[in-house]
Amino acid sequence: MSRRRNDPGGVIPIAADGLGKSEWIRASLEEFARASGPGTLVPSERVLAEQFSVARMTVRAALDSLEASALIYRIPGRGAFVQHPLVTQSEVLRSFTEDMVLRGMIPGTSEIRAEARPADAFIAERLAIAEGAQVYLIERVRTADDVPMAIERTNLPAERFPGLLDRLQERDSLYAALASDYGVIVDSAEQTAAIAHLDHADARKLSTTPGASCFALARTSRDRMGTVVEFGRSLYRGDRYVIQMRVSKDALTLPADGEAGLHV
Incomplete structure (x- = not known):
């Protein structure tokens, strides 16, 4: 039976392969997000902390990282959700x-x-x-x-x-x-x-x-x-x-007084 859009189901931990706890949780959540449809509810911090046997602060750091990467978004009082493609x-x-x-x-x-x-x-x-x-x-x-x-x-x-x-x-x-x-x-x-x-x-x-x-x-x-x-x-x-923006520095120039200067 397929999972409903707002049913978080479970997050399957990936192989740790020497990763620290925060990186391991983040990689597992990233795999979950990529495999789930947009709008899928991510399991709560409490559930994830119990599943991975870590402190909620560690889970929160992993979720912060995923949000910064635009893989999930949060709605206060409702939870975290898998992001739509940007x-x-x-x-x-x-x-x-x-x-x-x-x-x-x-x-x-x-x-x-x-x-x-x-x-x-x-x-x-x-x-x-x-x-x-x-x-x-x-x-x-x-x-x-x-x-x-x-x-x-x-x-x-x-x-x-x-x-x-x-x-x-x-x-x-x-x-x-x-x-x-x-x-x-x-x-x-x-x-x-x-x-x-x-x-x-x-x-x-x-x-x-x-x-x-x-x-x-x-x-x-x-x-x-x-x-x-x-x-x-x-x-x-x-x-x-x-x-999306393209940025670059101007070429390094040498002023008349002989001191190197960068025009920006």
């Missing part, structure tokens, strides 16, 4: 639709809100347009394989994209609509990411818990001529995403 937010500039298709997932939109309104000073500055000029505000809840993954909120100059709101209803990808209907290719973007916590309204849209952690991304996109196309802020579920 989606990497790539450093390559793609639309949500393109990104999900490349991952073999089916992109979609479960909710959409769009309206034309005057740009306030902040949005006007970001879009390099006059304050009070009409902009389109587009908010969409994006899904992958019917699971809510992100809330995208973006602003575009209405004068440049007349009729966009009607055309977007016929397309799932904003970038595809801009390319095919207006000949505008999004070529580059400046993006920042921060950790935020979902309020009740956004948590409901993403089918998760109020206060849950999320990635708050702010993006200014430009076309091939360097003209701003959009400015948006998006929320990505922290339990389903990781952020």
Whole structure:
């Protein structure tokens, strides 16, 4: 008989092979997590401490390590659960639709809100347009394989994209609509990411818990001529995403005074 999703069953210890107790428990739990379906309940600290004949503190350290590796997640008062596979937010500039298709997932939109309104000073500055000029505000809840993954909120100059709101209803990808209907290719973007916590309204849209952690991304996109196309802020579920970044040091240089210096 197959194990129910929320029935933790038992954790089968792997061969110790000289591992310390904490490493042995972690390796056994890692094997359990990889063999179990997403959302499977992990046995409690008490149960694991009894099974492995160790202190609960040792079990807690192993669980902390698995949580840091995104193999499990914890919900206060409910326990630890096997993590869903995480989606990497790539450093390559793609639309949500393109990104999900490349991952073999089916992109979609479960909710959409769009309206034309005057740009306030902040949005006007970001879009390099006059304050009070009409902009389109587009908010969409994006899904992958019917699971809510992100809330995208973006602003575009209405004068440049007349009729966009009607055309977007016929397309799932904003970038595809801009390319095919207006000949505008999004070529580059400046993006920042921060950790935020979902309020009740956004948590409901993403089918998760109020206060849950999320990635708050702010993006200014430009076309091939360097003209701003959009400015948006998006929320990505922290339990389903990781952020990928490429970092490097500048070359070691030798200043005129002869002392080595590193420009960062």
